[in-house]
Amino acid sequence: MKTEDYVRSFGMSGMILTDDLRTIEHQYNIELGHVPPAIKQSALEYYPQFEKEVRQQASAMAQYYELFYCLEQSARKLITETMEEAEGADWWEQKVPQAIRDYVKKLIQDETDMGMTQRSERAIDYTTFGQLFDIIGANWAHFELIFTSRPAVQRIVKNLNMLRGPIAHCCPMSEDEIDRLVLTVKDWFRLIG
Structure with a gap:
């Protein structure tokens, strides 16, 4: 076998291996990192009208x-898994407060009436x-074995809800509030027993 044949065989093996890795990535919805990710265009690039400071x-x-x-x-997943295990598949109808179920039902209908794609x-x-x-x-009876303290959960959730405001309403956060957010998320995970 000539050197050129070895090089060609090596190149073909690499191509086959890359194709096999792509197949695995697609099949298992993972990224193995064998090729650089495609560069995605930012949605902001379509709108040069936005100021540089706002973009930053x-x-x-x-x-x-x-x-x-x-x-x-992760909170949605924790609630769903805990409630399904404790109450079965019909937990939403049986154990969620009526006001929340009514709110959700109305929101789903409002989005449907607006012609929006169903989010979930x-x-x-x-x-x-x-x-x-x-x-x-x-x-709470289903969650008291997961969380170490009900008052702590209430305090942390209240803090998180306040910290969520600037994020949800597109306002920059001060350094103190960023630190508070990071610490409060750590507190959340510390509460989970």
Whole structure:
């Protein structure tokens, strides 16, 4: 076999391996990092009218939105898994306060009437951050083994709800409030026994 054949064989093996890795990534919805991710165009690039300072603030605040997004999604998952295990598949209808169920039903209808794409098939995905903890409070017997202290949960949730305001309403946060957010999220995870 000639050197050129070895090089060609090596190159083909690499291409086959890369294709196999892409197949695995697609099949398991993971990123293995064998090729650099595609560069995505920022939505802001479509709107050059926005001021540079506002773009910089948005970029700085994005990480706190991401933190809150993850926190809220993990709370939804914790509630869903805990309630399904304790009360079964019909927990939403049986154990969620009526006012929250009415709110969710109305919101789903409002979004449908506006012609919006359904955001989720799960009702809990239509609740507000505060309502998630109303669900926990209404079902504390199922959560007291998870959280170390009910008053601590209430205090942390109240702090998080206040800290959520600037993030949800597109305002920059002061350094003190950023520190407070980071510490409060740490407190949240410390509470989970």
